[in-house]
Amino acid sequence: MTHRVVIVDDHAMFRSGVRAEVGRLVDVVGEAEDVATAVEAVVTLAPDVVLLDVHMPGGGGIEVIRQVATRLPETRFLALSVSDAAEDVIGVIRAGARGYVTKNITGAELVDAIGRVAAGDAVFSPRLAGFVLDAFAGTIEVAQVDEDLDRLTEREREVMRLIARGYAYKEVAKELFISVKTVETHVSSVLRKLQLSSRHELTRWAHERRLI
Amino acid sequence: MLRRIGHDPEAPRPRPWSGWVGNLWCRGSAPCDDRGVTTTSAPPRGTAPRAVRPVEHRVVGGVARGIADNVGVDVVWVRLAFVVATWFAFAGVIAYAVYWRVLPIGEPVRSDGLDSAARRGLRPSTSSAPMSRTEAAQTAALLALGVGVVLLLQVLGLGIGPGGSLLVPLLVGVAGVAVIWRQADDDRWSTWVVRTTGWEAAGRRAVGALLVVVAAAFLLLGSGGFSVATDAVAAVGVALVGIALILGPWIHRLSTDLTTERRERIRSQERADVAAHLHDSVLQTLALLQKNAHDPATVGTLARKQERELRAWLYGEDGDVPDTVRAALAADAADVEERHRVPIEVVGVGDVAVQGDPDVRALVRAAREAMTNAAQHSGAERVDVYLEVSDRVAEVFVRDRGRGFDRADVGPDRMGVRGSIEDRMTRHGGEADVRTAPGEGTEVRLRLPLRPRTDHQHDEITPEQEEAR
Numbered sequence: 118m119t120h121r122v123v124i125v126d127d128h129a130m131f132r133s134g135v136r137a138e139v140g141r142l143v144d145v146v147g148e149a150e151d152v153a154t155a156v157e158a159v160v161t162l163a164p165d166v167v168l169l170d171v172h173m174p175g176g177g178g179i180e181v182i183r184q185v186a187t188r189l190p191e192t193r194f195l196a197l198s199v200s201d202a203a204e205d206v207i208g209v210i211r212a213g214a215r216g217y218v219t220k221n222i223t224g225a226e227l228v229d230a231i232g233r234v235a236a237g238d239a240v241f242s243p244r245l246a247g248f249v250l251d252a253f254a255g256t257i258e259v260a261q262v263d264e265d266l267d268r269l270t271e272r273e274r275e276v277m278r279l280i281a282r283g284y285a286y287k288e289v290a291k292e293l294f295i296s297v298k299t300v301e302t303h304v305s306s307v308l309r310k311l312q313l314s315s316r317h318e319l320t321r322w323a324h325e326r327r328l329i
Numbered sequence: 330m331l332r333r334i335g336h337d338p339e340a341p342r343p344r345p346w347s348g349w350v351g352n353l354w355c356r357g358s359a360p361c362d363d364r365g366v367t368t369t370s371a372p373p374r375g376t377a378p379r380a381v382r383p384v385e386h387r388v389v390g391g392v393a394r395g396i397a398d399n400v401g402v403d404v405v406w407v408r409l410a411f412v413v414a415t416w417f418a419f420a421g422v423i424a425y426a427v428y429w430r431v432l433p434i435g436e437p438v439r440s441d442g443l444d445s446a447a448r449r450g451l452r453p454s455t456s457s458a459p460m461s462r463t464e465a466a467q468t469a470a471l472l473a474l475g476v477g478v479v480l481l482l483q484v485l486g487l488g489i490g491p492g493g494s495l496l497v498p499l500l501v502g503v504a505g506v507a508v509i510w511r512q513a514d515d516d517r518w519s520t521w522v523v524r525t526t527g528w529e530a531a532g533r534r535a536v537g538a539l540l541v542v543v544a545a546a547f548l549l550l551g552s553g554g555f556s557v558a559t560d561a562v563a564a565v566g567v568a569l570v571g572i573a574l575i576l577g578p579w580i581h582r583l584s585t586d587l588t589t590e591r592r593e594r595i596r597s598q599e600r601a602d603v604a605a606h607l608h609d610s611v612l613q614t615l616a617l618l619q620k621n622a623h624d625p626a627t628v629g630t631l632a633r634k635q636e637r638e639l640r641a642w643l644y645g646e647d648g649d650v651p652d653t654v655r656a657a658l659a660a661d662a663a664d665v666e667e668r669h670r671v672p673i674e675v676v677g678v679g680d681v682a683v684q685g686d687p688d689v690r691a692l693v694r695a696a697r698e699a700m701t702n703a704a705q706h707s708g709a710e711r712v713d714v715y716l717e718v719s720d721r722v723a724e725v726f727v728r729d730r731g732r733g734f735d736r737a738d739v740g741p742d743r744m745g746v747r748g749s750i751e752d753r754m755t756r757h758g759g760e761a762d763v764r765t766a767p768g769e770g771t772e773v774r775l776r777l778p779l780r781p782r783t784d785h786q787h788d789e790i791t792p793e794q795e796e797a798r
Contacts, residue, residue, distance in 0.1 A: 283713025
């Protein structure tokens with residue numbers, strides 16, 4: 118099954134580049150260049166996956182997700198950016214994106230990531246995994262821990278570390294003697310924590326860190 | 330503290346022109362106030378952070394907010410303290426005024442790239458939230474409480490001056506001074522005091538002249554008894570306040586003009602710097618790219634090098650001397666990448682200083698060797714480097730998906746893995762572990778236990794601590 122994809126980026130050259138790279142393997146149904154056109158395109162086309170630039174006119178990717186997510190619960194968002202700001206990357210994830218990859222990703226990896234996101238899984242690049250480990254690093258007082266949302270389990274931490282080390286999901290699975298499906302479950306769980314944790318350090322950390 | 334913690338972090342509003350100045354020199358993690366505004370550059374560990382007046386979320390001068398943030402209590406208590414102190418011979422007002430002069434303004438440390446992106450609407454607008462309704466109500470209540478008690482004290486005859494005749498002029502005077510100070514904040518204030526021409530000078534002279542008149546009035550009316558002199562002073566005080574109010578708008582406008590002018594000047598200098606930088610870096614790279622258009626590897630390397638440089642420049646993480654592991658690894662990765670034309674991605678979690686620690690330096694050297702090996706021999710398209718530093722241990726993983734090798738086939742004469750990586754790590758109390766097999770790629774894992782750094786750090790910090798005190 119080919120996935121229906123909308124590419125949202127304010128650089129036409131980048132859009133055509135992505136289209137050329139992934140166009141044979143996924144169905145690029147539309148493109149948009151800013152928040153307004155993106156919202157319109159996504160709402161009318163109802164794609165499976167939206168490749169979303171973090172920074173673009175009209176308020177950035179976050180704004181698109183905010184305006185569209187409730188109307189189209191089936192549409193998944195994959196952030197694709199050169200953005201260096203942890204604040205913005207975490208922001209777009211917390212707004213509801215299912216993953217984050219950098220723009221220098223290869224075509225094959227991007228197609229793979231689109232498939233994963235479309236299936237409801239999360240896509241973590243090494244950088245994002247590094248972010249997560251950094252954000253959830255350190256010990257926090259037990260009293261401050263709001264349920265389990267605010268910390269990673271040992272297993273999740275191991276998975277994140279392997280992803281940060283450049284392991285693909287398959288390799289992570291092999292390394293930890295678990296199935297790829299289990300890896301996906303762990304990653305989705307981390308994504309959920311990243312989106313829902315109200316851990317103060319997370320917000321604060323994202324503000325402090327300027328660079329991926 | 331009534332902290333707002335949430336799913337929707339309120340981003341701070343960047344000051345129009347503090348971005349460049351603030352960012353190029355203030356790097357590293359910095360303490361944030363409760364709304365995530367990074368208010369100052371990072372103080373070295375071990376020194377008490379100095380209180381600053383935040384640019385945002387302030388009512389008058391930001392003194393109460395600054396002290397509250399520094400001490401770690403809710404701002405309402407600080408405000409209450411000032412109000413209560415005011416009941417005792419206006420000590421609160423005086424203290425507030427003194428703090429206002431003494432506390433520096435806290436510049437938000439922001440990234441230029443982000444500031445610009447926010448300005449152009451490429452990311453959510455980062456305007457600061459207005460004062461919450463609760464806070465406004467609290468402040469109004471405090472103000473009413475303060476004024477009420479002061480009036481009560483006057484009525485009861487416990488306040489300032491005989492019969493409270495001085496109270497009203499004094500209050501008006503304080504208000505006038507507050508208005509002026511509010512407008513002539515910091516650098517503007519100093520201009521106002523220092524300038525010898527223009528309205529500031531005129532205003533200053535006027536005030537000076539009036540003070541002379543006051544003195545004269547004292548002299549002339551000295552024989553008229555204390556009450557007469559008091560009345561005169563009160564009258565002169567009112568006149569002074571009146572003049573201050575008359576001059577206020579001009580002073581304000583002039584100072585605004587000055588600020589605008591200064592801002593323009595800074596802007597044009599920035600523009601010149603940007604132009605110079607683009608010329609030196611980007612244009613040169615573009616020329617090189619055109620020349621090397623036939624060689625994809627060179628083009629890729631040039632592009633990545635330029636990207637790194639531009640990023641470092643835009644997001645302010647450049648450093649001439651890499652003084653932390655992460656910076657050193659990034660610099661080495663860039664260097665190796667340039668030499669061998671294989672992209673190397675560095676992801677880091679945590680950090681530790683390199684300076685003065687030969688073990689950590691050895692770790693960086695070993696990692697560099699591993700990166701070089703991966704780039705040179707593996708044939709992989711990309712090398713992933715992951716650094717993780719905790720309190721007790723620093724680990725570096727260098728991974729490629731290249732051809733891998735069989736340890737048995739590597740002759741004893743080959744120094745790389747054994748000498749430069751394994752032995753080096755062992756010598757420095759760490760360990761190295763190479764996982765590889767033909768066709769499986771290679772991963773080099775370096776692990777270095779970190780010594781407890783307390784005593785070591787103590788020695789380094791002490792002078793600064795003393796200075797801070």
